[in-house]
Every structure is written in C-alpha cells, then in structure tokens.
Amino acid sequence: MESMRWLFALTAILYLKVASPASSVEFDEYNAVEIDLNEEYKVSPAIPPEFQKNVYFLxxxxxxxxxxxxxxxxxxxKPEAAADIEQYDGKWRVEPMVNYALKGDLGLVVASAxxxxxxAAPxxxxxxxxxxxxxxxYEVAFQDKLDCGGGYIKLLTNEKHDLKKFNNxxxxxxxxxxxICGSKSKIHFILNYKNPKTGKISEKHCNMLKAPNSIFQDKQPHLxxxxxxxxxxxxxYLDRELKHEGNxxxxxxxxxxxxxxxxxxxxTxxxxxxxxxxxxxxxPEAVKPDDWDETLPATIVDPAAEKPAGWLDDEPEFIPxxxxxxxxxxxxxxxxxWEPAKVENxxxxxxxxxxxxxxxxIPNPDYKGPWRAPLIDNPNYKGKWYPRKIPNPEYYDDKKVFSCVNIGAVGFELWSLSKNxxxxNILLTDSVExxxxxxxxxxxxKADKFSAEGQSWFDSWFSTASNGKSKIPTWNEIKKYFQENPWMYAVTIAVVLLPLVLYCTFCCGSRKSKQDKESSARAKKTDEVVADDAVEAEMAEGAEPEEINEDEESDGERRGVSNQEQDQEGDDEERNSQEDSTDSSAYNGKDEESTSTEAPDSPVAGAGDAPKAPKRRARRD
Incomplete structure (x- = not known):
C-alpha cells in the first residue's frame, strides 16, 4: 500500500507539470495589452515580412x-440574441501557439468559449x-478541436464604421x-453583390468550396x-494547394x-x-372476347380437398x-x-x-378480371407541354462581377463552443507574388516545423516500429502527447496500478498460502523426533509416565485417529493454522503407537514373563 501511495503522488506531480499553461498576452482592453511572455517570444520573427505598397493590410x-x-x-x-449572450464580450489574447510555435511568432487568439x-481593424x-x-x-488553427463554430473573416465595406459597434x-x-457545426462543415465565400440595374445588394453564396473536417480537429495551423x-x-487554396477554381x-x-x-x-x-x-x-378498335367472363371470382374453394382422417370436429381447439x-x-x-383461463385442448x-x-x-384458374382494351401509340401525341420562354427584362451581363467589392476594414465576428x-498573418494584397x-x-x-516535430512520439514510434526500427521518446515528446491527449493520464494509471494490484493479490497471497500448506504437510508426514516420541522411549525402557486425568484421557482418545483416517481428513487439516497442524499431527502419531501397544494384559511375543505394559496413556506435555 505504501508503494501505491507513492505512485499516486508521482502521477499527480506529472499531471501538474505536463498540464501547466503557457504564458500569454491578455487582450481585454481596447488600447492596452499586458505583456507577460517568455523571453524567446519577446523578439520579432527571424525573417520579418516587408510591407510593400501593394499591401492593403498585413x-x-x-x-x-x-x-x-x-x-x-x-x-x-447582437440583435435578437438571448439576453445572457447578446453582448460581444468574448476575450481576445495575443500569444504564441500552444504547440510547435516558432520563436518570436505570436497570433490573435479567441480566448472565450x-x-x-x-x-476589427482598419x-x-x-x-x-x-x-x-x-x-x-490568413492562417487559422483550432487548438481545442472545434465542434461548432467558425474561423471566417469579414472584409467590411469602405464606410464610416464605428468598429466599437461592430456586429453581425x-x-x-x-x-x-x-x-462547422456537428458533422456539417463548409468554407464560406459570401459576396454581397450589387445589382447594376436595380442597385439592390444581396448575398451570393458560393457552394463549391470544400475542406475536410480534420482541419477542425488536428490543432494544426491551416492557410x-x-x-x-x-x-x-x-x-x-488550402495549405498552398489549389482546391477549386471557377467563374x-x-x-x-x-x-x-x-x-x-x-x-x-x-x-401568361x-x-x-x-x-x-x-x-x-x-x-379504339379492340373488342372484348365472347368468352371473357368478368363475373368469375379471383379465388375459389379447393374442390379436390378432403378432410384429414382423425379430424375432431366436435372438439374445440381451446378448453377452460x-x-x-x-x-x-x-x-x-x-x-x-369469473371464467377460467383457456388452455390448449x-x-x-x-x-x-x-x-x-x-x-x-385457392386462386381461380378461370379468373380473368375486368376487360381493358390494349394500349397503342397515340397518333395525336404532341409531347410534354411547357410554357414558352421570353427574354428576361431584368437581364444584365456583368463583365466585372467583383467591381462591387470595396473594403475599409477587416474583422472577426464569431460564435464558438470552443476557445483558443x-x-x-492576415494579408490583403493585389499581388499573388x-x-x-x-x-x-x-x-x-510553421508547416516545416510541424512536419519535423508535430508527429506525436506515439505515432512516430508506431511508424518506425512497423518498419523494424525503434525510437525512444524524449520527455518533451511525452509531455506534448499527454497535453494533446489528457485521457492518457487515466490509461497510464490503469496500466501501472492494475499489474501492481494483481501482483499483490495473487503473488503475495499465494506465497503465504503455499507456506502454510508446506508446514502442514511436514507436520503430518515428517519423521522428525518430537516431544511425544521422547515419552514413548521412556515407556519402552520401563519408566512409568505420569498419570493424566480422565478429561485429558478422553480428550486424547477423541483425538487419536488412524493413518487412514488422517489421510482422509488431510484436505481439512491443510486449512488449519501451522501451530494447530503441528500439534495435532505430533499427538496423532503418539496415539497411533499407544493404541497398537495397548492390548490389555497381553504378553509381548517372545518376552516370557515380561511385565505387562501399562494401559495409561502418557500425558501430553
């Protein structure tokens, strides 16, 4: 039990050490940020991107x-939202990624679920x-495995917006x-398009963009x-790969x-x-045949059927x-x-x-049913009728669909069940280069760093082991894997404790039981000299042993058993304690010898007038 208490203590220390949170920058006020970063994140990236004239936002x-x-x-x-969630009060932080962050690289993080x-930012x-x-x-990473929520960006129109009132x-x-929400995910591309003829603005949803649900679960940054x-x-494009192109x-x-x-x-x-x-x-020229009888039923009674022999017409199938x-x-x-229940006769x-x-x-073999004339091709058939089409009076041909796009700010307006x-690296530019x-x-x-370090030590070990190689995980690899998979704490405790409990239950208990059995066996079958054997030796030399009272003699007679009886009771004797087994076995051995020499007044063969052996039993020391 002492070792188990130590094991629980070490497991708790491991959990606190591995699950300790990283440093962050709180972004709770509009124009103030508390900087509390590790030293390695107080520097700019090794290769800062240049801000060029064709960049509108970076x-x-x-x-x-x-x-x-x-x-x-x-x-x-938020208009029409419930009172307890209508306020845009979610917190934002500036901090590095939880896993595989580049030195000096920070990002904007949704800190509330x-x-x-x-x-928003202009x-x-x-x-x-x-x-x-x-x-x-832009890049987005769902670090807490998102089940319902989004990571989309809005390009706000170039109007005088009060960004403190930014809402849906x-x-x-x-x-x-x-x-994403549940199993349904999508990549939004919504264009607020202005009709060039009417001037009306309406949302146009592109339904062609797809992405795997894994991007919401793998905790990796995606571009x-x-x-x-x-x-x-x-x-x-998703992660530098073209996914869809259209007009x-x-x-x-x-x-x-x-x-x-x-x-x-x-x-009209x-x-x-x-x-x-x-x-x-x-x-129209078909005529019903003369022998067509529409009055015949579809089914008839089987005329060839006969009642089986032994059929009990007068007996009901069920009786009280x-x-x-x-x-x-x-x-x-x-x-x-009251009526008794029915049972089968x-x-x-x-x-x-x-x-x-x-x-x-049975079916009627003569049944034909109602007569109907056969179908033929319609000589007057003109096909399916459709109303005619006319030129659309509201038609227009827009050669520059995206000319309606004007942008003055970027923003994130989100609802999410997860945080982090x-x-x-949000970018708006007119240069693909x-x-x-x-x-x-x-x-x-980031992608290269994740490729080099992102694979968990478990997955890495499994892949290398399958190729006949082996890899010993480092402490950091184990720590990251436990951070990403908290259920591993329970697995570790179960894997460590279960063998220990089984060992203590079966091995330690079995060793003591085996020792008890061996001691009992030695007590019954050993030839080692014990106290009663010494008394027998004195009797053989003619020494008169001390008398025992009647209670002791009766008790001795009750305890004396033959070797055959002793063997039959061996299984019960093995469950007794070592001390009782030893005393009983030794005393039984004395009784056997005493019983065999107790023939009343019988001379010993070949002894002539030798004195008779006493009937009294030696007192048990």
Missing part, C-alpha cells in the same frame, strides 16, 4: 503594442476592386473562411487563401446565381385545349383450464362472472385438427 501580431493600437474590440450587442466575440488604405486581383490570406449586421463585401480576379474567375458568372457556382437568366418563363402562356400529352391510348381456481377475493358484482395435440373443418381457398482559435513570398516567410516555416 498583421503578423508579433508586436503586441501595435496590435492593441490597431485592433478594436466590439462593445456591441460560448460567447460572442468580435474585433486597412492601411481602402481597397477598391479595379483591374488587379484581390488576394485574401455591419455591412461587408466578402466573408471568407471555415465553419486559407481566396483570389478573385478581374475576369470574374476566382480560386480557393462567378456560371449558373451553378453561386446560390442564387450572380447573373440573372437570359430568358424567363412567360407566366397557357396550354391549348387540343394539346394531347398522352403517349399511349387504349385501342380444469386446474384453474377462482380467486378468493373475486367479487362477481365488481369483477363480473390436449386431444388436439395428437389429432390433425379440431373444430369445424373447411376446405382451403488562433489567427495569424507577394502573398507567395509571405507564405514562404511564415506559414511554410
């Missing part, structure tokens, strides 16, 4: 003081879509990013990039379609009365139970007339059947 979050000046946390309330969280200068592409790029109704041009081009095409003017790319249909159905068009849509018609007894508390006035068990016999019903959603350069300086370094 934030790597590596300088918390500047982050606090740029980003504004919303104080708004089950809360509305909103934060662009360095407004963006107006013209003849250059728009590249939207704040106008935006584009919303882009991942979202999302959306490129919209002046020729109405767009492209979606916004195609009918199936957005819902509802961005461009209206060229033609529409004429609502009506089907002519003489229009025949029947492809087949009954043959002859053994049933009416309950004593049965009240005929309240319960009605025992006579019917051996007979083919009981009760009235009737022949079976990590955002980093610069976006690629930034990717090499930021995300690629």
């Amino acid at each position: 934030d790597t979050f590596d300088k918390p003081e500047e982050v606090a000046k740029r980003w504004i946390k919303s104080e708004a309330k 089950n809360r509305h969280s909103a934060i 662009l360095s200068r407004p963006f107006k879509f013209n003849n250059s592409p728009l590249v939207i790029q 109704l704040t106008p935006y041009s584009i919303m882009f990013g991942p979202d 999302f990039r959306l490129v919209v081009r002046p020729d109405n095409t767009y492209a979606f 916004a003017t195609q009918e199936d790319e957005f819902e509802p379609s961005i461009l209206p249909p060229l033609e529409i159905v004429d609502e 068009d009506k089907k002519p009365e003489e229009w025949d849509e029947r492809e087949k018609i009954p043959d 139970d002859p053994n049933a007894i009416r309950p004593d508390d049965w009240d005929a006035d309240m319960d009605g007339e 025992p006579l019917c068990k051996t007979a083919p059947g009981c009760g009235p016999w009737s022949p079976p019903i 959603i990590y955002f980093d 610069y976006a690629d350069q930034l990717t090499q300086q930021t995300y690629t370094l």
